[in-house]
Amino acid sequence: QVQLQESGPGLVKPSETLSLTCTVSGGSVSNSNYYWGWIRQPPGKGLEWIGSIYYSGRTFYNPSLKSRVTISVDTSKNQFSLKLSSVTAADTAVYYCARLHGSHQGWFDPWGQGTLVTVSS
Amino acid sequence: QSVLTQPPSVSGAPGQRVTISCTGSSSNIGAGYDVHWYQQLPGTAPKPLIYGNTNRPSGVPDRFSGSKSGTSASLAISGLQAEDEADYYCQSYDSSLSGWVFGGGTKLTVL
Numbered sequence: 001q002v003q004l005q006e007s008g009p010g011l012v013k014p015s016e017t018l019s020l021t022c023t024v025s026g027g028s029v030s031n032s033n034y035y036w037g038w039i040r041q042p043p044g045k046g047l048e049w050i051g052s053i054y055y056s057g058r059t060f061y062n063p064s065l066k067s068r069v070t071i072s073v074d075t076s077k078n079q080f081s082l083k084l085s086s087v088t089a090a091d092t093a094v095y096y097c098a099r100l101h102g103s104h105q106g107w108f109d110p111w112g113q114g115t116l117v118t119v120s121s
Numbered sequence: 122q123s124v125l126t127q128p129p130s131v132s133g134a135p136g137q138r139v140t141i142s143c144t145g146s147s148s149n150i151g152a153g154y155d156v157h158w159y160q161q162l163p164g165t166a167p168k169p170l171i172y173g174n175t176n177r178p179s180g181v182p183d184r185f186s187g188s189k190s191g192t193s194a195s196l197a198i199s200g201l202q203a204e205d206e207a208d209y210y211c212q213s214y215d216s217s218l219s220g221w222v223f224g225g226g227t228k229l230t231v232l
Contacts, residue, residue, distance in 0.1 A: 027137075046224070047223040062218070104154065107172040111168070
């Protein structure tokens with residue numbers, strides 16, 4: 001059974017870069033049947049897709065965040081990572097990583113438990 | 122403003138049937154992209170409820186059903202139970218944005 005776990009700092013200063021890693025267990029990020037994604041949820045608000053990556057390194061980013069987002073994959077560690085630069089308070093959210101089934105027709109399952117990242121000085 | 126539009130809230134009494142709509146456009150649902158539904162209980166990660174418009178993952182009760190027509194989709198929950206009180210999100214793909222999109226979410230209250 002595939003499980004995902006987010007890790008990274010829970011507090012980031014404004015203008016700095018948020019960095020999170022998702023570790024996959026029970027399965028491989030190199031599995032060609034899946035993509036991998038990051039989704040966030042500001043406190044009390046809805047879900048926002050941040051971006052997705054294929055094991056080959058091909059990436060897809062939310063246009064509203066594209067200029068600040070970098071997603072990468074490390075197949076040797078069975079991990080994928082998120083970097084969001086120049087953060088502001090508006091980037092405070094629970095960040096989830098998830099496996100994406102089926103590419104463009106796909107759905108996210110399973111999800112990590114999520115990690116709260118607060119942007120504050 | 123979400124690309125997929127859901128009602129902010131719906132409610133129903135135990136045993137009743139409720140539906141949650143998800144309205145999109147010609148670049149997402151109307152373009153033929155599948156719609157998926159998630160249930161999010163308080164303080165937990167979203168869990169898939171319906172995938173591929175109408176399919177239930179293993180373990181999801183058949184009280185939950187999905188449908189899609191034109192530029193919209195719906196989630197129906199019959200025989201409402203107190204444990205169904207949660208937030209529900211639809212999700213699809215948008216060709217104009219070249220990315221995956223979520224609805225704004227609907228809070229279900231069981232009266």
